[in-house]
Amino acid sequence: MNSAARVRVGLCSLLLACGLSGCWDQLTFTSRASALLITIAASARAGEWRWRFYFPNPTVTVSSLTQIKPKDQFYQVAVTADSLAQAYAKVQQRLARDLYLGQLQVIVWSSRIPVPTLASLLDAYNREGTVPKTAYMLLARPPLAQKVAVTPQEVIPSVYLTSYFDCQVCQPEYFARTVWQTWDDLVTPGISPIVPYMESPAEVAQIGVLGTAGPPILFSRRQTEGYAYLTGKVGKETLSLAEPGGRVTLTHVRETPVKTRVTLGRHAINVRARIEVSATLGQWPRSQPLTPRTVRTTEQAAARVVLGKCLAAIAEANRTHTDPFGYGRTILFMHPSPQAWPISADWLNYPIAAQVAVRVWVKGSGVSE
Amino acid sequence: MMLSVSVVAGGVYLWPQMVVLTAGSNGVYALFTTTAVAMAVTSMQIAWTARTQHRPYTGALQDTWGKWGLWILFPIGALTIVGLDATMLSLFGDMMRTFFYPMTPRVVTMAIIVLAGVWIAVRPLNTVARIVQFWFPLVLLSALFLMSLSLTNLRFARALIPSTTLVVPQWARASLATWFLYANGATTASLVPHVRWKKPGGAIWVGVGAIGLQGSMLLMLYAITLGTLGPPAVARLQWPIIYVFSLVTVRTFFLKGVGIFVIITWTTAMVLYLAVHFFALGWNLESLATASARHRWWITALVAGAVWFLANLVPSDVDARWILFRLFNPLDLAWTALIVPLSLGRAIIRSHRKGGAASCSES
Numbered sequence: 018m019n020s021a022a023r024v025r026v027g028l029c030s031l032l033l034a035c036g037l038s039g040c041w042d043q044l045t046f047t048s049r050a051s052a053l054l055i056t057i058a059a060s061a062r063a064g065e066w067r068w069r070f071y072f073p074n075p076t077v078t079v080s081s082l083t084q085i086k087p088k089d090q091f092y093q094v095a096v097t098a099d100s101l102a103q104a105y106a107k108v109q110q111r112l113a114r115d116l117y118l119g120q121l122q123v124i125v126w127s128s129r130i131p132v133p134t135l136a137s138l139l140d141a142y143n144r145e146g147t148v149p150k151t152a153y154m155l156l157a158r159p160p161l162a163q164k165v166a167v168t169p170q171e172v173i174p175s176v177y178l179t180s181y182f183d184c185q186v187c188q189p190e191y192f193a194r195t196v197w198q199t200w201d202d203l204v205t206p207g208i209s210p211i212v213p214y215m216e217s218p219a220e221v222a223q224i225g226v227l228g229t230a231g232p233p234i235l236f237s238r239r240q241t242e243g244y245a246y247l248t249g250k251v252g253k254e255t256l257s258l259a260e261p262g263g264r265v266t267l268t269h270v271r272e273t274p275v276k277t278r279v280t281l282g283r284h285a286i287n288v289r290a291r292i293e294v295s296a297t298l299g300q301w302p303r304s305q306p307l308t309p310r311t312v313r314t315t316e317q318a319a320a321r322v323v324l325g326k327c328l329a330a331i332a333e334a335n336r337t338h339t340d341p342f343g344y345g346r347t348i349l350f351m352h353p354s355p356q357a358w359p360i361s362a363d364w365l366n367y368p369i370a371a372q373v374a375v376r377v378w379v380k381g382s383g384v385s386e
Numbered sequence: 387m388m389l390s391v392s393v394v395a396g397g398v399y400l401w402p403q404m405v406v407l408t409a410g411s412n413g414v415y416a417l418f419t420t421t422a423v424a425m426a427v428t429s430m431q432i433a434w435t436a437r438t439q440h441r442p443y444t445g446a447l448q449d450t451w452g453k454w455g456l457w458i459l460f461p462i463g464a465l466t467i468v469g470l471d472a473t474m475l476s477l478f479g480d481m482m483r484t485f486f487y488p489m490t491p492r493v494v495t496m497a498i499i500v501l502a503g504v505w506i507a508v509r510p511l512n513t514v515a516r517i518v519q520f521w522f523p524l525v526l527l528s529a530l531f532l533m534s535l536s537l538t539n540l541r542f543a544r545a546l547i548p549s550t551t552l553v554v555p556q557w558a559r560a561s562l563a564t565w566f567l568y569a570n571g572a573t574t575a576s577l578v579p580h581v582r583w584k585k586p587g588g589a590i591w592v593g594v595g596a597i598g599l600q601g602s603m604l605l606m607l608y609a610i611t612l613g614t615l616g617p618p619a620v621a622r623l624q625w626p627i628i629y630v631f632s633l634v635t636v637r638t639f640f641l642k643g644v645g646i647f648v649i650i651t652w653t654t655a656m657v658l659y660l661a662v663h664f665f666a667l668g669w670n671l672e673s674l675a676t677a678s679a680r681h682r683w684w685i686t687a688l689v690a691g692a693v694w695f696l697a698n699l700v701p702s703d704v705d706a707r708w709i710l711f712r713l714f715n716p717l718d719l720a721w722t723a724l725i726v727p728l729s730l731g732r733a734i735i736r737s738h739r740k741g742g743a744a745s746c747s748e749s
Contacts, residue, residue: 041489146625150629
């Protein structure tokens with residue numbers, strides 16, 4: 018290689034090295050304010066929303082863990098803005114560091130926010146390429162400020178809610194929903210997206226169903242359980258039955274995958290669901306003998322309880338003209354009207370006519386009789 | 387291997403939005419159609435260049451269509467390729483800006499990609515082949531790795547099932563919308579005669595195999611995006627595959643920084659795609675201008691500079707999409723589908739005439 022070529026190669030590699038490092042986007046972590054959690058609630062003025070961004074306190078390190086008070090773990094910036102972009106701008110004005118959303122973990126929405134607003138804000142969020150679409154969605158009843166604040170169960174920069182939703186086997190029913198799943202459900206006809214709902218701090222036991230208008234429809238605890246059974250989300254539920262002899266409980270209640278058959282009827286979406294549940298015996302009345310027959314009776318009683326929950330969920334869905342189960346989407350993927358792309362169909366508004374069969378198996382009776 | 391790379395789809399990051407937007411889950415019919423058309427066109431092109439015994443592409447053109455034909459036909463093909471590459475590069479710059487480097491000017495990202503492409507393209511053919519041979523399996527592996535990670539996000543395999551009713555206008559438009567991934571005919575035709583094949587049909591089979599490989603990759607990507615998001619959502623996403631790959635969470639996975647694989651996959655694929663195109667164009671122009679090999683560097687740099695300059699002229703990804711799908715895509719398909727069978731036909735007729743004349747003189 019002659020000297021001219023060497024110079025050429027040297028210049029080229031220098032240019033490549035400079036360019037490839039992405040200087041423009043390169044910032045050290047200490048000069049970034051990395052939001053971990055955002056809450057969105059109604060504000061005093063119509064058309065504007067109250068945004069709260071939570072940032073980990075950079076002075077808290079693992080070594081100082083023993084001294085930290087839970088309140089000091091995060092600092093927050095609250096602004097009132099009409100859109101996501103305006104909220105970014107206003108938050109950035111209040112920060113001495115670069116606002117960074119690449120580590121966002123949870124978005125908490127007020128349960129009173131109208132669904133069309135939520136949808137358009139979520140659209141705007143989804144349009145941005147650099148923000149994580151894997152952030153979890155959560156509905157909560159306002160005021161959000163105290164509720165969401167982060168319990169000291171986790172070391173920052175982890176948010177308690179993130180660990181909660183990350184753990185698929187921790188909860189009785191697994192309802193976690195990420196931004197991309199909610200967005201996907203919002204743009205797909207035939208499904209009403211669900212978002213888990215938090216009643217009091219760290220208590221996520223209900224779901225909110227996003228209809229077409231108005232605020233999210235909150236399913237009661239019973240309806241939520243019914244939804245969980247119908248969609249195969251039950252992992253380690255318990256069932257408590259008031260039998261004539263006394264109270265019977267079933268633990269480790271879990272489902273095998275639900276067998277669902279969806280067909281399009283003349284004026285309804287016909288659903289046949291077979292739910293199979295296995296459980297272990299917990300509490301059992303002393304007076305009652307433990308025989309195959311009594312166990313069968315208990316199984317049938319448990320099945321009736323589960324069935325009642327499922328039917329309550331379906332009735333609520335029909336009452337509110339929603340389909341959180343996605344039965345309409347299943348029909349959609351079966352191409353009932355093959356000419357229709359892009360999709361437009363009147364059957365999307367049909368009610369659900371469901372036949373649900375529940376079978377409960379008590380698999381074990383524990384240690385003692 | 388070289389061939390496989392010459393069909394590395396530079397624009398794969400746009401896949402499969404347009405197809406799904408046009409035809410929903412019936413897009414899979416269009417994919418098979420376009421792959422079959424690409425196989426047919428490429429094998430015809432290879433058969434034609436093999437028959438003329440000339441290389442590179444310009445040689446074959448001159449042999450079949452004469453000097454005038456060459457000077458009319460080659461610029462049209464070359465300009466289409468340059469335009470297509472510029473649009474792809476512009477879209478790639480937009481993609482990088484959207485997902486990875488929001489503050490970095492697009493000019494710089496594109497300049498670096500082009501520089502890397504030129505750096506490979508000015509090497510002799512066997513060096514290019516070796517570079518490509520080294521990187522291509524890595525790109526493939528990292529793409530497969532990402533795909534396997536994305537499998538955890540699959541939600542409904544049912545969305546993949548196409549309708550039994552084929553709507554012909556939709557199908558035709560969707561087939562056209564896939565063509566840009568296969569618009570490599572002239573490049574392939576330039577490179578193929580350079581390899582010495584043991585059997586005369588070998589080149590055609592390798593060409594068809596390479597397109598088949600690309601087709602199966604596209605099918606896999608199509609299945610993953612549609613199975614994860616469903617057709618209505620895919621139709622709304624500008625960069626569906628990148629979006630789907632970005633859903634792999636690092637929190638629940640033992641490996642941190644999956645994003646690096648995403649960048650490596652797309653960047654390397656794009657650099658190789660451009661490098662092969664620059665190489666083929668540079669070589670053809672060199673033989674056209676009857677310049678010496680020393681001038682190849684300048685010719686290639688000129689082509690690359692033109693591509694980079696044109697890419698900068700495209701104001702936004704919305705415009706780039708319009709240019710790609712409304713202008714270059716149909717133009718390239720129409721041009722290729724017209725000129726290749728005609729060239730092959732003319733070459734066959736000419737060789738028959740020659741053969742006839744030879745046999746006459748013998749007798």
